[in-house]
Amino acid sequence: MTDATQHSGPMLAADGTPLKRSLARALRMQKIRALMLIAPLLIFVLVTFILPIADMLFRSVENQIVRDTLPKTVIALQDWDPASGAAPGEPVFAALAQDMKIAVEAKSHTRLGSRLNYEFTGAASLFRKSGRKVKRMDLDTDAPFKETFIDIDKKWGEPEIWKTIKRYSPAYTNGYFLNSVDMRKGADGAEARPENQRIYIKLFGRTMVMSMVITISCILLGYPVAWILANLPMRQANLLMILVLLPFWTSLLVRTSAWKVMLQQQGVINDTLVWLGLVADDARLIMINNQFGTIVAMTHILLPFMILPLYSVMQTIPPTYLRAAKSLGANNWTAFWRVYFPQSVPGIGAGSILVFILSIGYYITPEIVGGTKGVFISNRIAYHISSSLNWGLAAALGTILLAVVLLLYWCYDKVVGIDNVKLGG
Amino acid sequence: MAESKGTDAFVEFERVQKSYDGETLVVKDLNLVMPKGEFLTMLGPSGSGKTTCLMMLAGFETATHGDIRLDGVSINNIPPHKRGIGMVFQNYALFPHMTVAENLSFPLEVRKMGKSEREERVRNVLDMVQMGEFGGRRPAQLSGGQQQRIALARALVFEAELVLMDEPLGALDKQLREHMQFEIKRIADDLGITVVYVTHDQTEAMTMSDRVAVFDDGRIQQLAPPDKLYEEPGNSFVAQFIGENNTLDGVVKEINGGVALVQLDDGELIDCNPINVGVGDRTRVSIRPERVEFNKDRLQEGTHTVKAEVLEFIYMGDIFRTRLKVAGNDEFVIKTRNAPDQVRLAPGQQIEVGWLPEDCRALDA
Numbered sequence A: 001m002t003d004a005t006q007h008s009g010p011m012l013a014a015d016g017t018p019l020k021r022s023l024a025r026a027l028r029m030q031k032i033r034a035l036m037l038i039a040p041l042l043i044f045v046l047v048t049f050i051l052p053i054a055d056m057l058f059r060s061v062e063n064q065i066v067r068d069t070l071p072k073t074v075i076a077l078q079d080w081d082p083a084s085g086a087a088p089g090e091p092v093f094a095a096l097a098q099d100m101k102i103a104v105e106a107k108s109h110t111r112l113g114s115r116l117n118y119e120f121t122g123a124a125s126l127f128r129k130s131g132r133k134v135k136r137m138d139l140d141t142d143a144p145f146k147e148t149f150i151d152i153d154k155k156w157g158e159p160e161i162w163k164t165i166k167r168y169s170p171a172y173t174n175g176y177f178l179n180s181v182d183m184r185k186g187a188d189g190a191e192a193r194p195e196n197q198r199i200y201i202k203l204f205g206r207t208m209v210m211s212m213v214i215t216i217s218c219i220l221l222g223y224p225v226a227w228i229l230a231n232l233p234m235r236q237a238n239l240l241m242i243l244v245l246l247p248f249w250t251s252l253l254v255r256t257s258a259w260k261v262m263l264q265q266q267g268v269i270n271d272t273l274v275w276l277g278l279v280a281d282d283a284r285l286i287m288i289n290n291q292f293g294t295i296v297a298m299t300h301i302l303l304p305f306m307i308l309p310l311y312s313v314m315q316t317i318p319p320t321y322l323r324a325a326k327s328l329g330a331n332n333w334t335a336f337w338r339v340y341f342p343q344s345v346p347g348i349g350a351g352s353i354l355v356f357i358l359s360i361g362y363y364i365t366p367e368i369v370g371g372t373k374g375v376f377i378s379n380r381i382a383y384h385i386s387s388s389l390n391w392g393l394a395a396a397l398g399t400i401l402l403a404v405v406l407l408l409y410w411c412y413d414k415v416v417g418i419d420n421v422k423l424g425g
Numbered sequence B: 001m002a003e004s005k006g007t008d009a010f011v012e013f014e015r016v017q018k019s020y021d022g023e024t025l026v027v028k029d030l031n032l033v034m035p036k037g038e039f040l041t042m043l044g045p046s047g048s049g050k051t052t053c054l055m056m057l058a059g060f061e062t063a064t065h066g067d068i069r070l071d072g073v074s075i076n077n078i079p080p081h082k083r084g085i086g087m088v089f090q091n092y093a094l095f096p097h098m099t100v101a102e103n104l105s106f107p108l109e110v111r112k113m114g115k116s117e118r119e120e121r122v123r124n125v126l127d128m129v130q131m132g133e134f135g136g137r138r139p140a141q142l143s144g145g146q147q148q149r150i151a152l153a154r155a156l157v158f159e160a161e162l163v164l165m166d167e168p169l170g171a172l173d174k175q176l177r178e179h180m181q182f183e184i185k186r187i188a189d190d191l192g193i194t195v196v197y198v199t200h201d202q203t204e205a206m207t208m209s210d211r212v213a214v215f216d217d218g219r220i221q222q223l224a225p226p227d228k229l230y231e232e233p234g235n236s237f238v239a240q241f242i243g244e245n246n247t248l249d250g251v252v253k254e255i256n257g258g259v260a261l262v263q264l265d266d267g268e269l270i271d272c273n274p275i276n277v278g279v280g281d282r283t284r285v286s287i288r289p290e291r292v293e294f295n296k297d298r299l300q301e302g303t304h305t306v307k308a309e310v311l312e313f314i315y316m317g318d319i320f321r322t323r324l325k326v327a328g329n330d331e332f333v334i335k336t337r338n339a340p341d342q343v344r345l346a347p348g349q350q351i352e353v354g355w356l357p358e359d360c361r362a363l364d365a
């Protein structure tokens, strides 16, 4: 026995430092090294995934443009009662004139116009028009401003534009979210939009229903394939596996366009059906630019995501279970349904989650083959991002989609249990 | 139940052959007749076709040729689930997503039995395997031995008259295995069921079975009760496979009145009991180690003895195991009981060994 182990104080390492401290130092080095190894990935995920999501969440409620562009007006408007039915008084117009002067110089008035235009049609042209006039206005001499502005456009004399400005003057708004669920900010809080402007609820509903149909189609088509894969001898199974994975090797765009060729009215399937006499030439089936087209093409594209987890779960189910069930008196169907199927459920769960979540956010395929009736909510998001430039609304729609996915995931965990999901053996 | 053991055939294999690939026969000309209530063990080296035979009987493999009959009815074309044969698999194959009780009631449910009767039967069979409290557990929550009991119970719960077991104790440790051997045998006897049991382990085969079928090369080499198998092996494969065995090679010179004169390769002439040899054949003479005697006082008057040299003496507690060199064979072993007057031989000692002619069996070479 050495001295170190005999004396009652803290254990010492060979060099005399307390053992605990040298152990901690050694471990810290290991941790730092491990952290440095994953640092590139961590930074990548942070920059390309976490930050954009945070930014999106922020944009969906952010609304500083009104109070940044028209700070004095916003303060002056606090005393105005929108219920009065008349435009505000001179002090507000004076404030507006001052704010507009600065905004025009910074050219930020048109941006504010487009922003308010989402809520009040006509706001964009009103601001553009007023901006041109305000440029030539002299703040010291041109009072009173109320008449001047009403001269520029009589919309300034009506309470509607003022109500909109007042409603959207806080820095944060739930307006985008209300818009996303077909509502809007009315005089007294949220109110439903008129019937003909409601689109988002319907789109969300359609996205859910169609994703579910796609998931179910994938289960129905993928299950037998996975079963064959799991039960074939190794060599044939590998060959079949290559066929299953083949779609991954061709571009998504090419595959989707191929469906266009197949499904269109002058396409391969219709031609064949007409040739066989099953369909009259003047009554060719419409299989594209509608929901049917989207479902067919997306099922095809997402099928491997169902087959792979199913296959890896089925591979771990020994064939003796089926034999045992049969020896106990179960016929083929009962043996499958009572013994094999329950054990393959984790694979169905994993595949369904994958397929459903992928399809709920799918964009390209519905865009190409969906027409107007077969598009998803993501197509609308893309439209707001790239065409209407209403990023706030796009962000709100995206946030709702994210929340729905998380909610579904949570429900799934409650019902099936996420531990029961197996992606691999 | 001894009285239920009739002589009429319950399970019959008649000229059964099996090939998986169309080139080699895995089972060659299998003939077997089992009366009701018999406990028959298939014993043999790996790859000798035991599992294949069992699978053909259970209906998971089809015989390429021949007839398999159950209770007089040919079952070649009856699917497995209609055969009503209980089966215990080597890895138990208990359904992992069902509790023990659900596993046991599964065969009853598929037979459309009422709920109360099912529960009663499950309770009874659980009691029989002494697992009464475990009905609510999942198989994964049981030990190997407990799973084995449940697998056995599941094969018995629907009152199958024939139960097949393919190495059911292979995954258990030695002590548990011995205990379960006893349990299985007791339950089988109590219920009077017919059992076909497959094992690698010859002690298991010897202690449990009414009869043992020794398999090799797709054929039954010998089908006999354990004592007969050990004492009267029908050919040299069985003699080698069952128990320890000494062999001496030679040629049969003559056969006279049931005694063969064999000339060993070193020229020595000995008397043997001819089993499956004729005059002029090469033979392999088989003698069990415990039937060899070196103490002249205990040998019968006039017994022929052979010179031997002691190579090794091993003290094994209850017995002594002594390795000798006899007639050129230096793996010749004798076993002697550890009695107070027993002589302990020392290596290098020159002795003479002898045996009764009927214990010295001249078999095929």
Ligand SMILES: Nc1ncnc2c1ncn2[C@@H]1O[C@H](COP(=O)(O)OP(=O)(O)OP(=O)(O)O)[C@@H](O)[C@H]1O
Residues within 6 Å of the ligand: B020, B021, B026, B044, B045, B046, B047, B048, B049, B050, B051, B052, B053, B200
């Ligand atoms: N499904 C199969 N396809 C092809 N050949 C097989 C198949 N099953 C078994 N065989 C072959 O048949 C022969 C007998 O196999 P079997 O499983 O019956 O042997 P066994 O006596 O049970 O052996 P063990 O004691 O190792 O279990 C072996 O040579 C084996 O390779």
Ligand SMILES: [Mg+2]
Residues within 6 Å of the ligand: B050, B051, B052, B166
């Ligand atoms: Mg086997």
